[in-house]
Amino acid sequence: MQIYLPIAEVSINAFLLLGLGGMVGFLSGMFGVGGGFLITPLLLFVGVPPGVAVATGANQVVASSISGVLVQMKRKGVDFRMGLVLLAGGFAGSFIGVQVFAWMTALGQIDLFVQLSYVLFLGLIGSMMFAESTRALIRAHRAGAAAPIRRAHVHTWVHKLPLQMKFRASGLYISVLPPAAIGAAVGFLSAIMGVGGGFILVPAMIYLLGMPTRVVVGTSLFQIIFVTGFTTIMHAINSQTVDMMLAFLLIMGGVIGAQIGARLSTRLKAEQLRIMLAVLVLTVSFKIALDLLLQPAELFTVTPGLLP
Amino acid sequence: MIRALILLLALTTAVASPALANEALVSGLSQNRVQITANFDGSEILIYGAVKRDSPAPKGPPLEVIVTVEGPSTALIIRRKERVAGIWLNRSSVNVDAAPSFYAVATTDKLDKILSGTEDLRHHITIPQVIRAVGISDEAENAPDFVAALERIRLDDSRYRIAERSVQLADETLFRTDVALPANLTEGNYKVRLFILRGGVVLDTQERLIAVRKAGLERFLYNLAHQQPLLYGVLSLVMAAVAGWGASAAFRFVR
Numbered sequence: 001m002q003i004y005l006p007i008a009e010v011s012i013n014a015f016l017l018l019g020l021g022g023m024v025g026f027l028s029g030m031f032g033v034g035g036g037f038l039i040t041p042l043l044l045f046v047g048v049p050p051g052v053a054v055a056t057g058a059n060q061v062v063a064s065s066i067s068g069v070l071v072q073m074k075r076k077g078v079d080f081r082m083g084l085v086l087l088a089g090g091f092a093g094s095f096i097g098v099q100v101f102a103w104m105t106a107l108g109q110i111d112l113f114v115q116l117s118y119v120l121f122l123g124l125i126g127s128m129m130f131a132e133s134t135r136a137l138i139r140a141h142r143a144g145a146a147a148p149i150r151r152a153h154v155h156t157w158v159h160k161l162p163l164q165m166k167f168r169a170s171g172l173y174i175s176v177l178p179p180a181a182i183g184a185a186v187g188f189l190s191a192i193m194g195v196g197g198g199f200i201l202v203p204a205m206i207y208l209l210g211m212p213t214r215v216v217v218g219t220s221l222f223q224i225i226f227v228t229g230f231t232t233i234m235h236a237i238n239s240q241t242v243d244m245m246l247a248f249l250l251i252m253g254g255v256i257g258a259q260i261g262a263r264l265s266t267r268l269k270a271e272q273l274r275i276m277l278a279v280l281v282l283t284v285s286f287k288i289a290l291d292l293l294l295q296p297a298e299l300f301t302v303t304p305g306l307l308p
Numbered sequence: 309m310i311r312a313l314i315l316l317l318a319l320t321t322a323v324a325s326p327a328l329a330n331e332a333l334v335s336g337l338s339q340n341r342v343q344i345t346a347n348f349d350g351s352e353i354l355i356y357g358a359v360k361r362d363s364p365a366p367k368g369p370p371l372e373v374i375v376t377v378e379g380p381s382t383a384l385i386i387r388r389k390e391r392v393a394g395i396w397l398n399r400s401s402v403n404v405d406a407a408p409s410f411y412a413v414a415t416t417d418k419l420d421k422i423l424s425g426t427e428d429l430r431h432h433i434t435i436p437q438v439i440r441a442v443g444i445s446d447e448a449e450n451a452p453d454f455v456a457a458l459e460r461i462r463l464d465d466s467r468y469r470i471a472e473r474s475v476q477l478a479d480e481t482l483f484r485t486d487v488a489l490p491a492n493l494t495e496g497n498y499k500v501r502l503f504i505l506r507g508g509v510v511l512d513t514q515e516r517l518i519a520v521r522k523a524g525l526e527r528f529l530y531n532l533a534h535q536q537p538l539l540y541g542v543l544s545l546v547m548a549a550v551a552g553w554g555a556s557a558a559f560r561f562v563r
Contacts, residue, residue, distance in 0.1 A: 002491060004348040006526040007533055011349065011491030059544050066552030108387050112397045229545050236541030240533045244544050245346070245525075251548060255555030292395050299389045300457035301398070304382055 007243035008052040014249055016046065021060070021253025028064050028254070029261025030268075031277040036061045036195030036228070037122060039250065040114075041284060048246065050111060054101070054193065055235035055242045056250070061196040061228040063251040064258055065221045071262075072218030079169035079215045083222040085176050086201075089183025090190075090227040097191025098234040105239075108303070115288050117193050122285035125199050130278035137271040170211045170219075179209060187227045191234065196224035199281065331371075332360045333512040335502050340516070342489060342498075343523035350491045353377070353518065355414075356484040359504055369507035371480040372415070372422040374433060376503075377487050377518075379410030380496030381440075386454040402447045402454040406440040409494040411462075412469040414485040416477050419470070424508030431503065431510060435459050435468055466490055495522055 003014040020042050028035035036057050043053035072078055104110040163176045182204045186197035201220040205211045211219070236242045265273060335357030342351050355375050365371070384407050390399040413433065415422060423433060432438050439458060444451040462468040467490070475485040489498075498518040504511045522530050533540045 001347065002349045003346055004344055004491065004526060006522060006529045009492060009494060059548055062545060063548035063552035066549050067556045070553065070556050108385065108398045108401060112395075229548075232544055232548075233538065233541035236533065236544065237537040240537055240540075242533070242541060242544050244529055244533075244540070244547060247544060248547060248551070251551045255551060259555070259559045292397075294396075295391070296389060296396055298457075298461065300454065300461065301387050301389070302458055302461055303385050303387070 003245065003249070005048075005052075005243050005246045007241065008048050008056075008246060010047055010049075012046060012048070017246065017249040018253035020046070021250035022257035023253075024250075025064060025254030025257025026261040026264075027257075027280070028068075029258035029263075030265040031261075031273060035064060035254070036190075036197075037118070037193065037199060037281070037284065040193065040195065041118070041288065043246075048243075049241075050114065051105065051235075051239055051241040052243050052246070054114070055232065055239070056247050057195070058190060058228045058231040058235065059242055059244075059247040060250045060254060062225055062232060063247075064254050065196060065225045065228065067255055067258060069218060069221040069225060072221060075218070076169075077215050077218030078222050079167055079211070079219045080222065081165075082167045082170055082172075082179060082211070082215075083219050085165070085179045086183035086186075086219070086223040087226050089180035089185075090187035090223055091230055093184035093187025093189075094191045094227055094231045094234065095187075097188040098231065098238055100188075101191055101235075102238055111301075112292075114193060115292055117189065119285050119289045119292065121189065121193075121200065122281050123289070125203065126278050126281035126285055128203065129274055130282065133271050133274035133278060137275065140269075140271060167211075170209075170215055172209065172211065174209065182208065183223060183227075186223070187231075190224075190227050191231045196228050198224055330362050331365075331504065331506075331511050333502055333504050333514050334358050334360055335514050335516065337500060337516055337518065339518070341519045341521065342493070343521060344493060344495070344526055345522075345524050346526060348491060348493075348526075350493075351489045353487050353489060353500075354484065355487060355500060355502070356482075357502055357514075358482050359480065365480050366506075371477070372417055372505045373475045373477055373483045374416075374419075374423065374503040374505065375414045375475060375485050375487070376433060376499075376501045377410070377412045377489075378408045378438065378499045378501070379494055379520075380498075381406040381408050382494075384458065386458050388448070388454065388457075400448040402441070402444045402451055404439060404441045404444070404455070404458065407458060408438055409496075410467055410489070410498070411435060411438055412471065412487050414471045414474045414487060416473060416475045416483070418472055422505055422508065427505070427508060427510050431501075431513065433503070435463075435470070489520070493520055495520055 001014045002011045004011045024035040024038045027038065039060055040053050040057040043057065044050060069078065101110065104113045164173060165176050166173050182201065186201050189195060189197050189200065198220050201223065202216055205216045205220060206213060232242055335355070338354035359371065384404040385401050386404060387398040387401040389396045392399065419434060428434050428437055436459065439455055441455050444454070448454065459468065475483050477483040498520055500516040500518060502514045
């Protein structure tokens with residue numbers, strides 16, 4: 001069944017879109033990520049224009065994050081105060097990101113910019129995650145050997161900055177500057193890449209801020225809801241590229257997929273899950289890198305222009 | 309004597325341009341509006357017509373028919389990728405003033421056989437003639453390559469079509485053709501032009517319009533997105549929130 005998307009102005013099979021949403025939802029339920037880094041490239045692949053893919057991807061992440069945060073709130077896994085600090089930075093980052101997006105679109109380099117961001121960030125995070133989880137898996141195999149002693153939190157330069165604040169749910173007393181900066185970086189990426197930024201936020205919260213793992217996923221989802229929501233509205237105002245029809249189909253598929261994925265994830269070990277996610281992230285990054293490095297079949301591209 | 313001369317003159321001009329005076333075109337469309345609804349999957353338009361004449365069809369080159377359908381034009385930027393430091397990125401670009409979003413040509417025979425170059429220049433019938441790209445030569449090297457690429461890309465994705473010998477002509481009088489409008493249609497007025505020709509020369513032309521409009525939900529969403537962008541953005545979020553909450557609630561209920 002073909003469906004005409006009013007903003008993207010293309011006609012795409014509705015079940016294909018439901019399936020895409022379902023597949024990404026399945027992975028996001030399984031690994032606890034928003035899945036924006038998958039949905040945007042997939043939408044480009046089925047013929048949705050880049051601007052619409054990024055803006056609508058952000059809208060879809062809002063829905064999957066809300067679904068996730070509701071589960072985390074029951075487990076008391078959300079540090080609202082930390083979430084609000086991250087958010088303040090996130091709004092600033094997203095605002096700048098949308099401006100840069102519009103500017104790069106005018107220059108004709110938006111595709112390159114989006115692709116480079118994907119290769120860089122997915123490659124970096126994917127490799128780090130892969131290395132870390134392989135070590136963890138090897139450790140787990142050497143059963144009986146003493147696990148390395150882990151302190152509740154390690155004091156680094158992060159803890160010496162001014163504007164200290166108490167984050168009770170995380171059990172932290174740190175400056176608000178690092179979380180605000182991390183939030184801004186994630187907001188920027190959200191606007192450029194159409195992603196929630198969970199794959200950056202989660203490791204940053206664990207390794208840079210020293211937050212307990214218990215509250216990390218919930219807090220990152222909490223922040224992501226608002227950043228991607230803000231990004232959606234900014235794109236809707238600046239470039240009218242949010243396609244509600246497309247978002248609806250992706251979300252419908254996504255929420256069902258997420259529930260199935262969440263069930264399945266309980267049967268797998270945490271290290272195995274992380275290795276699988278790392279391989280997935282690296283695959284996407286590798287595929288995009290290839291597109292940049294190999295000679296494209298068609299050197300010319302046609303985009304709508306404005307009369308001088 | 310003078311009367312005889314005038315008669316002779318009249319006769320010779322009549323022989324020299326046999327049909328100019330007495331072959332005219334009448335035409336019709338199966339529909340003059342297309343509505344794009346959510347399940348829009350393309351549309352086929354029947355374009356038909358007849359040649360009206362007050363004397364028998366003249367001898368000489370056969371009658372030929374050309375039908376074109378042209379979507380609304382927009383300005384375009386064509387960019388070319390070049391390899392810089394191992395990476396393929398957009399370097400040079402050319403601005404095209406106006407190129408139709410859709411263009412279909414249907415004819416009774418090979419275009420280069422039935423249409424002369426000067427008539428093409430006058431009536432803008434072939435694809436290179438409908439793409440308006442003036443003064444592009446100083447924008448990039450090999451500027452014509454860019455326009456050729458535009459034609460190639462749009463022919464490949466069926467936005468532009470040339471269907472030679474797809475117009476059926478009976479007795480040099482009645483003709484008909486079907487033009488398929490694709491599913492990824494842009495809104496606007498589609499211009500249908502009909503030409504009858506003999507020996508490469510256009511005898512008569514007619515123009516008609518097909519109004520292509522989004523309808524129903526598509527119309528509503530598109531208007532809202534462009535007229536009330538803030539409201540539209542907020543509505544998208546509400547939709548996402550309701551769907552996200554609804555799904556987890558529904559699954560709890562099922563469990």
